[in-house]
Amino acid sequence: MSRKIFPFLFTLVFTLSGCGASKGIRVKKYFDDDFFDRQFTGFALYDPGKDKMIYACQADKYFTPASNTKIFTLYAGLQLLSDSVPALHYSKTADTLYIEGTGNPLFLHPYFKDRAVLDFLKECEEPVALSSGNFHDDRFGPGWSWGDYPYYYSPERDAFPVYGNVVTVYKSRGKIKTVPEYFKDAVKVQADILRPRDLRRNIFHVPQNLRDTLEIPFILSPELTCQLLSDTLKKKIYTTQTALPRTKKTLYSSIASDSLYQRMMYVSDNFLAEQILLMSAAAVSDSLDSKKAIDHILERFLPGIPQKPRWVDGSGLSRYNLFTPESIVYVLNRLYHEQPKERLFRIFAAGGQSGTLKGFYKGKNGIPYLYAKSGTLSNNHNLSGYLITSSGNVLIFSYMNNHYMHPTGEVKKRMETLLRHIRDHY
Incomplete structure (x- = not known):
């Protein structure tokens, strides 16, 4: 059962635009260092048991959050999705099975091995028609770097993802293999490659000495x-502009939603984050539009957020995102009071x-003291x-x-020193 939700009222004994602490723990000295002079640093430390802000430094200032955005995406999923992933919408007529995507990222995903949709479509004897009219978003998020398009961490968003929206290329017994096999003739082996894929064509480039x-x-x-569906199922799948009726049914995955959240948070999977946000949009509207999910969460569930x-996206790939440390702590506190602690800590990396966070x-x-989400972009951690x-x-x-110029490893060392101090002295 969820625990009682306590009001989130900060006990402010300092000016948030500066740095200050309540008595009982010395934190400020860790920021009185010229190491921080040429970067932007914000920190908030809150005690949910006492409903008290212990320390804050620039905590009401906006920062580029990178994958800390996924904390908000997790909150959206936990609020709007059921315990099982909605795998597919469908509607049958006398002679056709009409289907549409829910944003479900599990279908033929190489990690999850979910068979719910695959078995459902294989068992269907009628012709199958795929409707794509419910996807009202762009394939890339606002503010994503165009140069990331051929890399694993930046798959396109879609209503009906297949194979994680990536082609997996590997070498077996000296031969190049692809999953799905459909793309085997589109892979070009070259001595020198500039990018793994052409910008506007599904032509893929791999090195001659491919090892990974x-x-x-x-x-x-x-x-x-x-x-891809036809090739996998060995039966013809058609496209259609026919929208599914309001009486459409939902097929659910055999995979628990928590497995999806955990994978997103553990390895910072951008594809899963974007699809979770799209599925959340489908839970509150007739269309897959991530902005609708974002607006609904902020207006319905987080109207009291401090800043x-x-x-703008689910993953944090966009540099348009701006969050404050205080607003992130606010959502983490909501999660802490709304979800069982054991469940919550299983979802976050330890x-x-x-x-x-393994390293x-x-x-x-061997007992973890930290359950958290990291977030890294160039010069931001x-x-x-x-x-x-x-x-x-x-x-x-x-x-x-x-916006630091130090090596990220040096930034992490400073962070770990402070967090260990808090662990040992509060």
């Missing part, structure tokens, strides 16, 4: 989706043990989440670093 498995996003279209964010923030005797002190208290924090 490559995941390369492909260009989507309703026609290509139908071709309204500029939130310091020293899992995901993007950092190691706890004593942030970390926000939950910290368990040596005395057993749970604290919520957001530590944001923007």
